[in-house]
Amino acid sequence: MSDQIVVERVGAVATVVLNRPQSHNAITIDMYRSLPDVLGGLGADPGVKVVVLRGAGQKAFASGADISEFERERGDAERARGYNEHVAAAERALAAMTKPTVAMVHGYCIGGGAGLALACDLRFADERARFAITPSKLGLVYSLESTRRVVDLVGPSRATWILVSGQQIPAERACALGLFDEVLPTDELAEHTYGFAELVGTRAQYSVRGGKEMVRRVVAGQLTDDDETRRIRNSSFDTPDYAEGVRAFLEKRPPRFTWS
Numbered sequence: 001m002s003d004q005i006v007v008e009r010v011g012a013v014a015t016v017v018l019n020r021p022q023s024h025n026a027i028t029i030d031m032y033r034s035l036p037d038v039l040g041g042l043g044a045d046p047g048v049k050v051v052v053l054r055g056a057g058q059k060a061f062a063s064g065a066d067i068s069e070f071e072r073e074r075g076d077a078e079r080a081r082g083y084n085e086h087v088a089a090a091e092r093a094l095a096a097m098t099k100p101t102v103a104m105v106h107g108y109c110i111g112g113g114a115g116l117a118l119a120c121d122l123r124f125a126d127e128r129a130r131f132a133i134t135p136s137k138l139g140l141v142y143s144l145e146s147t148r149r150v151v152d153l154v155g156p157s158r159a160t161w162i163l164v165s166g167q168q169i170p171a172e173r174a175c176a177l178g179l180f181d182e183v184l185p186t187d188e189l190a191e192h193t194y195g196f197a198e199l200v201g202t203r204a205q206y207s208v209r210g211g212k213e214m215v216r217r218v219v220a221g222q223l224t225d226d227d228e229t230r231r232i233r234n235s236s237f238d239t240p241d242y243a244e245g246v247r248a249f250l251e252k253r254p255p256r257f258t259w260s
Helices: 029-044 067-073 077-095 112-119 144-154 156-165 171-177 186-202 205-219 227-238 240-250
Strands: 005-010 013-018 050-055 060-062 101-105 108-110 122-126 130-132 182-184
Touching: 005 029, 013 029, 013 186, 029 077, 050 060, 050 112, 050 186, 060 101, 060 112, 067 077, 077 112, 077 144, 101 112, 101 186, 108 112, 112 144, 122 171, 122 186, 130 171, 144 156, 171 182, 182 186, 205 227, 205 240, 227 240
Parallel strands: 013 050, 050 101, 060 108, 101 122, 108 130, 122 182
Antiparallel strands: 005 013
């Protein structure tokens, strides 16, 4: 990890900051290399319940991969192969997190920045946010995994429009399409995002992570329960949080969940 990726922690909420505000948080190859280890550490930390991904400042979540590196790192198919694997590994590390992940999007969410945001569970944006996926403006092709995330959110025809046009989409339109989950005034975005993250941190964490896994399996095409989904569901009844949730409801008090 370098000063280009900064981790902040307040209570059970960890924030991963893409920290290159001088270049609108354009993502370097070193940042892509660092993200899997950073996210793996947060995933293994029992004290972390929610991860927020954001860019430094309010001008950009991330303006994309750092194109100034492309001639050196992505100058031909052989060099691009290694670069692309680092990009895919960073996105997979986000998508594979068992803990909820929220992208907090100020300003530009373009190209590689959009790829990271789409790998999160949720995306909250400010009213000035702009979303775009721009391979058609650079002469390259988006990966299948990244394309699938777009198709899952907006459907095939709209995904095609986004990919082939490379156009920037204003925040409200992006929200209507399903690319953003909520759009807030700029000065309210952080309070809303962290308020939501803290709320999720108060919920039963076995339920939170089990719910995430069920959604992941549905998106992957699973239609009926199997032994693993039945195990996940049935095991919830043996957790102390289940007993606490029922008891708190009957006693008309907030639950005090302890499982992590």
